[in-house]
Amino acid sequence: MAQKTWVRMVTAQTPTNIAVIKYWGKRDETLILPVNDSISVTLDPAHLCTITTVAVSPSFDQDRMWLNGKEISLSGGRYQNCLREIRARACEVEDKEKGIKIAKNDWEKLHVHVASYNNFPTAAGLASSAAGFACLVFALAKLMKAKEDNSELSAIARQGSGSACRSLFGGFVKWIMGKAEDGSDSLAVQLVDEKHWDELVIIIAVVSSRQKETSSTTGMRDSVETSLLLQHRAKEVVPKRIKQMEEAIKNRDFGSFAQLTCADSNQFHAVCLDTCPPIFYMNDTSHRQVKFLVSCQCASHSRSSSKFYMKCDDTKMVAYTFDAGPNAVLIAHNRKAATQLLQKLLFCFPPSSDADLNSYVIGDKSILKDAGIEDIKDVEALPPPPEIKDAQRCKGDVSYFICTKPGRGPGLLSDESLALLHPETGLPK
Ligand code: ADE
Known part of the structure; x- marks a missing residue:
């Protein structure tokens, strides 16, 4: 040297x-x-x-x-x-x-x-x-x-x-x-x-949480030791799902992609519930978000014999996924779908009274512009989503939204x- x-x-x-x-x-x-x-x-x-x-x-x-x-x-x-x-x-x-x-x-x-x-x-x-x-x-x-x-x-x-x-x-x-x-x-x-499927839009709802969550390391260890569903998932479910997901991504098949993404998130949280002691990562707001998404995309519910069928409208479909926490990650298949989604999200999950829109929706703010929303008054004036009966407004449940998209890998600066x-x-x- x-x-x-x-x-x-x-x-x-x-x-x-x-x-x-x-x-x-x-x-x-x-x-x-x-x-x-x-x-x-x-x-x-x-x-x-x-x-x-x-x-x-x-x-x-x-x-x-x-x-x-x-x-x-x-x-x-x-x-x-x-x-x-x-x-x-x-x-x-x-x-x-x-x-x-x-x-x-x-x-x-x-x-x-x-x-x-x-x-x-x-x-x-x-x-x-x-x-x-x-x-x-x-x-x-x-x-x-x-x-x-x-x-x-x-x-x-x-x-x-x-x-x-x-x-x-x-x-x-x-x-x-x-x-x-x-x-x-x-x-x-x-x-x-990232160029293969670049019309996807991702909206993350960062959900306020008071509860101290179980760390992933501890949660995973408990699940491996106690959950039979985890064993079934790892051996029987995921290998098939991985192949189906690869196909859906390769073919940009949004319907299959969204169905697999939601099903896998649901199963992960089911494994958490199947763990001893049970782990709760999603909270009431997370559950409200899932109900909101299901109502937005499922045009009609009908009962036939003993089965309950839901007819989902592909053009309104949004993929949701929740990690080891209460935040919702929502994936819309294009900008138009994302714009409509954000309008409905802001109706149902408006900011608390003292928040300003600029810090409530961060990331790619151009989606806000497409949605015709420039300030808090525009949020207050949003019409209720027609798909949701008696839509409630849950003020302050979401800390902020991040609008983003699929992106590139590491780079040097x-x-x-x-x-x-x-x-x-x-x-x-
Ligand atoms: N944990 C959380 N953020 C991190 C970072 N930027 N580098 C290393 N560990 C982390």
Whole structure:
């Protein structure tokens, strides 16, 4: 190493993702190996993402990390797994301009600084650890010039947070559960990129929650140990559903996509109820949202013999999915459907009296404009959705809505002004 003063830095941006075929249950807790395959859609990083700057310098005397401006410990197993696996793949780095030369073996002795920032509240239950660990691994791999492709990197990100492996790609992504005991074949592959089905619109209802939720780690462990439905789901249901979902995505068959997405979310929450002690992630507002969506799309109900049939209108169909929390993720098949959906959502779930529209609907605000809504007065004047009898207005049940769409995978940010660490000191800006 030439001199002791240099700092080498890399900044990356990584999206979050939402599973449409859920990951729930590990067969190996340390390596984070799942009991079934899962499929997700990557969300546009313009609206939901993690930005992470990683730096290396001979002047650093320990590995350090700052998350959203606060220093956190890197001593946890999940961070240590990612750091160890990337360091093992580090290659020689030379930057003649800055007089930097790091030999392959030097990486063992050098320390890193990491600063990470989520552009959405970490506590909102929007898979921040998925984007976070994907970004950490991607950025470290670029810093250390690791030669692994994104699928290989996904198997490392997986050891930080399971669903992080799916954030290494844009579009629709499958996490293959794999068979190997060492987890080497448990990785993510891209099914289609974000351009394949770009008319989809995603609206996330961030639901106010007072209740402390069961962590995913604890919940999954309890489900694996006690739920018979989980065993049935993993062995019998998901393998067929994965094939059907892949077909639906390939053919842009929205009816099948929505039906499979809703059914899989429902089954995941049924597994939670089948767990001892039972886990409740959805709350009253979440249930109200499901009822609202079903009323919007099901034009008529009729009874025939002992069966209850619902005729769903394909053009009004909206896919819904709920993760380990009360937030609803709604997927509309195009802009027109999303505009109508947002009007109905704002009628049924208006902001509390003191909120302003600008912070109540965030992300792609052009959908609001299409809906002809410019301020709170327009929300108050919305007509009740004709499909819903005696529609109630539940003021304040939703904290805010995020309008977004399928998005791209990780990328490097070359603009130095976006770096979260100081180029000379390697400390947070
Ligand atoms: N957990 C939540 N957000 C994170 C981030 N940005 N990086 C690492 N872990 C996280």
